[in-house]
Amino acid sequence: MNDALVIGGRELRSRLITGTGKYSSPEVMRDSVIASECELVTVAVGRIDLDSVGEVITDYLPEGVTLLPNTAGSATAEEAVRIARLARAGGLPDWIKLEVIPDPRYLLPDPIGTLEAAEQLVAEGFTVLPYVLPDPVLQKRLESVGCAAVMPLASPIGSGRGLKLRHAIEIMIEQAEVPVIVDAGLGAPSQAAECLEMGADGVLVNTAIARADDPAAMANAFRLAVEAGRSARLAGLIEERETAEPSSPLGGLATRS
């Protein structure tokens, strides 16, 4: 059965997207990306320190993965558009994970700036995946300007708190016309499974893998959890009940009248 995730006309076998940040070394990052079996990995765009040119992270990525540049560091729509244009002109993919984040404490995205930048970038031919607060109304606006997916946060970036905003994300899933990828705040594979079970199309995970004691093993655990959650979604979960429903006959050998 073909259960590919389709974003912007492209079929992805993996519903797990991983980030490349916060790893102890690029080698550990590489091993984790391989273990995750993801096809899309996020990168940021940063100025090169001319006094210490160092290594390019992309040299460590395994063959076959596609870069998803983000606009991290943008506090305004203009800054995000500038980064996207620079990335594409320089040969990076024209897919962009759009982040407009004016708030350094909770790293919550600016919905108005995000919508403005999304509209501009779609008009310029980018495939735009905006990072958003779980807002079903904003989701509809972003779909209407042509975004290829929407990426609601589960809880603040790097917090590991899991699906704190579950109800709003459920509404987004129910009314989605483009894929919903839960991005940020997932701390455990069980939380990723929960996202897929409730119908999210995919998840993006970075900190929970990169900061684990054994990142490659955790990447594998997230891979399995995403597959399990998706399989469960397709299999059909039972309805919750208030009271018990026996799995075995209640009679036993006793005679009750």
Next chain:
Amino acid sequence: MTVTVNGREQPVVPGETVESLLEGLGLGAKYALVERNGEPVERERYGDTALADGDTLVVARPVAGG
């Protein structure tokens, strides 16, 4: 003549292009992203984009991120 690269003044010779500047900085062109006077430079144009005295350049690349 002089250009500014990532905030640092850099002497360049006449005829210098984005491509030769990157080589001189030890960057090669691989995934070096270049903005010249606020406008992104297309990778295919690195070799024929000549620098002018006073140009301001930003040189960036993919870095680790989520």
